Amino acid sequence: MSTRRRRLTRQTETSLMLFAGRSNPGLATAIAHHLGIGLGDVTLETFGNGERYCRYDESVRGTDVFLVQSGSPPVNDHVLELLVMVNAARLASAHRVTAVMPLFPYARQDKKSAPREPISGRLLADVLQAAGADRVLTMDLHAGQIVGFFGIPVDHVTALPLFAQYFERQGLRGEEVVVVSPDLGRVKAARRFARMIDADFAIVTKVRPEHERALAAEVIGDVRGKRVVIGDDMIVSGGTLVAAASATLAAGARDVRAFATHALLTPEAVGVLDRSDLAEVVVTDTVALDGLPAPERLAVVGVAGLLGDTIRAVFENASVSAIFAGENELF
Numbered sequence: 001m002s003t004r005r006r007r008l009t010r011q012t013e014t015s016l017m018l019f020a021g022r023s024n025p026g027l028a029t030a031i032a033h034h035l036g037i038g039l040g041d042v043t044l045e046t047f048g049n050g051e052r053y054c055r056y057d058e059s060v061r062g063t064d065v066f067l068v069q070s071g072s073p074p075v076n077d078h079v080l081e082l083l084v085m086v087n088a089a090r091l092a093s094a095h096r097v098t099a100v101m102p103l104f105p106y107a108r109q110d111k112k113s114a115p116r117e118p119i120s121g122r123l124l125a126d127v128l129q130a131a132g133a134d135r136v137l138t139m140d141l142h143a144g145q146i147v148g149f150f151g152i153p154v155d156h157v158t159a160l161p162l163f164a165q166y167f168e169r170q171g172l173r174g175e176e177v178v179v180v181s182p183d184l185g186r187v188k189a190a191r192r193f194a195r196m197i198d199a200d201f202a203i204v205t206k207v208r209p210e211h212e213r214a215l216a217a218e219v220i221g222d223v224r225g226k227r228v229v230i231g232d233d234m235i236v237s238g239g240t241l242v243a244a245a246s247a248t249l250a251a252g253a254r255d256v257r258a259f260a261t262h263a264l265l266t267p268e269a270v271g272v273l274d275r276s277d278l279a280e281v282v283v284t285d286t287v288a289l290d291g292l293p294a295p296e297r298l299a300v301v302g303v304a305g306l307l308g309d310t311i312r313a314v315f316e317n318a319s320v321s322a323i324f325a326g327e328n329e330l331f
Contacts, residue, residue, distance in 0.1 A: 019039060019068070020068050023070045027304060035311065041056070041059060042057060062094075063157060065317075069081065069099070072288065075106075099133045102307065103139070106121045107125045121143075126149075128331060129150065137314065140282075142233050159306065161194070167259075178248075179229050181230075183203075186232060190203075192197060204229075218247070224251065231259060237272065238268075241278065245277055249289075256278055261280075263286075263300075279297065283298065285302050285304075310323060
């Protein structure tokens with residue numbers, strides 16, 4: 001009988017390497033600091049005709065590569081840059097390539113709402129996989145079905161624990177507080193957040209006569225004399241949160257604060273929030289807030305530690321849901 005070995009065992013373990021795209025380098029640097037490593041060296045360029053170029057300036061062969069890139073404006077430029085980074089890592093023989101997308105773009109285009117429309121969220125999922133991504137890590141998706149668009153693992157994390165800690169430090173906890181869902185789509189997440197801070201729960205129904213414009217219809221639940229906290233996954237025009245705030249104040253709320261994970265603020269949104277009745281707006285740094293004057297009552301919560309812990313868990317093949325005590329699937 002032959003005594004020849006049937007397999008070879010590697011003597012070295014796979015290493016983790018973290019690289020940043022150009023959408024939010026500050027967040028990537030903070031994640032690297034939390035992990036106790038430096039960002040990998042990568043050359044990213046934009047040619048005169050707008051094409052994107054990527055080259056890793058060090059070997060990624062056999063490594064577990066994590067690429068940090070948010071889907072913030074200019075969205076299509078950042079998406080394409082991520083795709084060429086994924087493909088370059090795959091062609092350079094990376095062991096595994098994980099796209100870390102704190103903000104997943106095209107998430108609101110998750111279904112056909114009218115004839116002859118695309119499902120662009122599904123299209124982006126297909127393109128990421130075709131480019132060579134092995135895994136996606138993202139935060140507070142707009143809709144749960146987006147996870148089902150992928151044929152690869154998707155790690156979904158949430159900033160709700162960070163918001164809960166923030167508001168508890170402000171004394172907003174218990175029966176004097178009501179967590180309000182600004183529309184029917186955020187009901188499940190709002191209920192879970194209400195449990196996190198031992199608060200009551202209410203809903204504002206909403207109609208949307210056109211894109212980026214929302215009108216509140218009515219408040220379902222008792223907010224009279226209560227301190228209201230309204231939560232959403234993103235702020236773009238600010239219309240949804242402002243309309244919900246006005247409706248709850250009209251229903252007798254004492255004061256209203258709002259939070260949203262992704263601050264996709266347009267220049268008009270800054271003015272809308274500043275003129276609103278909101279006492280405070282709390283967001284995270286999944287999107288870089290450079291280039292726009294921030295609303296006067298804006299507070300920013302960092303997510304680098306949360307994302308760093310999740311990246312470490314993925315790298316070590318440990319449980320991601322354990323980080324959130326199972327509260328990261330919010331749909």
